[in-house]
Amino acid sequence: MSTAQTPLHRVQGLGSSHSGTAHFWHERVTAVALIPLSLWFLYVMLGLAGTNEVIALQFLAHPWNALLMGAFVVFSLYHAYLGLQVVIDDYIHTAGMKIALLLLRLLAVLLVGGVSLFAIVRIAAL
Amino acid sequence: MADNPQKPVAATRPLSPHLTIYRWPVTMMTSITHRVTGVGLSLGTGILAWWLVSISNGPQGWESFYAVALTPVGLLVLFGLTWSLVYHFLNGVRHLAWDLGYGFAKHTAERNSVIITALSILGALAIFAAVWSGRGGYLQ
Numbered sequence: 115m116s117t118a119q120t121p122l123h124r125v126q127g128l129g130s131s132h133s134g135t136a137h138f139w140h141e142r143v144t145a146v147a148l149i150p151l152s153l154w155f156l157y158v159m160l161g162l163a164g165t166n167e168v169i170a171l172q173f174l175a176h177p178w179n180a181l182l183m184g185a186f187v188v189f190s191l192y193h194a195y196l197g198l199q200v201v202i203d204d205y206i207h208t209a210g211m212k213i214a215l216l217l218l219r220l221l222a223v224l225l226v227g228g229v230s231l232f233a234i235v236r237i238a239a240l
Numbered sequence: 241m242a243d244n245p246q247k248p249v250a251a252t253r254p255l256s257p258h259l260t261i262y263r264w265p266v267t268m269m270t271s272i273t274h275r276v277t278g279v280g281l282s283l284g285t286g287i288l289a290w291w292l293v294s295i296s297n298g299p300q301g302w303e304s305f306y307a308v309a310l311t312p313v314g315l316l317v318l319f320g321l322t323w324s325l326v327y328h329f330l331n332g333v334r335h336l337a338w339d340l341g342y343g344f345a346k347h348t349a350e351r352n353s354v355i356i357t358a359l360s361i362l363g364a365l366a367i368f369a370a371v372w373s374g375r376g377g378y379l380q
Contacts, residue, residue, distance in 0.1 A: 142339060145332050152329050160367065163376030167302035170295045173379050187288065194282035201275060226289045233292035240296070 137196060144193040151186045158183075174237045187230045195223045270353040274331045277324035284321040323364035330356045330363075 117124070128134045158179070162170050173179055198219045206212045262268075294305035308314050334352060337343050343352060370376055 142336065145336060149329070149333065152325065156325075156367070158379070160370060160376045161379030163371040164374070165377045165380050167295055167299055169377075169380045170302070174292075174295060183292075187285070190281075190288075191285055194278070194285060197278045198282055201279060222286075226285050230285075230289040230292050233289065233296040236296040237292070 137199070141193065141196045144189050144196070147185075147189045148193060151182065151189060154182055155186050171237055171240060174234065175240065177238070180234050180238045184231055184234050187227060187234070191223045191227045195219060265350070266353040266357075267349050270331060270357060273357075274328060274335070277328045277331075280320065280324045281328055284324070287317070287321070319364060319368060322367055323360060326363040326367070327356070327360035330360055 126134075158173070162173065174183060199216065202212060202215045202219065206215060259268075291305055294301040297304075309318060334343060334356060343349060
């Protein structure tokens with residue numbers, strides 16, 4: 115049967131979405147990474163509850179804690195970025211609104227991530 | 241202007257009943273709750289960013305965050321986020337188990353739905369109880 119697909123496109127087998135299982139797989143990888151990171155985050159939130167900004171500053175200024183908090187922020191936001199796409203894909207059926215929300219999601223994730231990481235670096239430098 | 245090419249075509253064929261027709265099984269509740277808590281936690285990352293910025297701003301920043309966080313509405317939001325994180329964590333582990341092929345049997349899925357819902361509420365209450373009873377703050 116004749117086809118308009120190039121041989122390369124056919125052998126890649128990715129179809130019209132061009133991404134195959136990458137979205138599914140990245141969602142799972144970030145989910146697995148977030149198991150220990152979320153437990154650590156809970157330990158930190160409980161441990162800092164009822165203290166003051168000096169304690170929180172000293173804790174987050176420690177390189178390991180800064181790295182772990184940065185990792186928690188980055189993995190959480192990438193996981194949210196992927197998950198929100200599924201929600202938007204499922205419920206928004208008009209092209210304009212879908213593109214607008216997907217862009218808004220991207221900008222929001224970049225903004226929150228940038229602000230969070232800048233704050234973590236600033237705390238470590240204080 | 242041309243019609244939107246992505247506009248859904250009205251169905252002319254028989255369709256199976258949609259969500260609103262069925263009595264909601266517990267697995268449907270836990271599935272939609274996973275989604276809702278996921279969206280809630282996505283919004284919650286903004287509060288985490290605000291908290292980190294407030295710490296980086298020294299004593300005034302810290303006080304400005306807690307002045308809002310310790311209001312009734314602030315505590316309600318924080319409790320909602322705590323419960324959402326516990327729920328999404330537990331149900332997320334179940335999703336990973338499903339990906340590996342475990343837990344699909346009808347009665348297993350229903351039983352686990354009840355267990356996860358109960359554990360998430362108990363877990364969130366335990367976290368808040370731990371803080372209120374002075375068991376938090378051990379990092380100083």
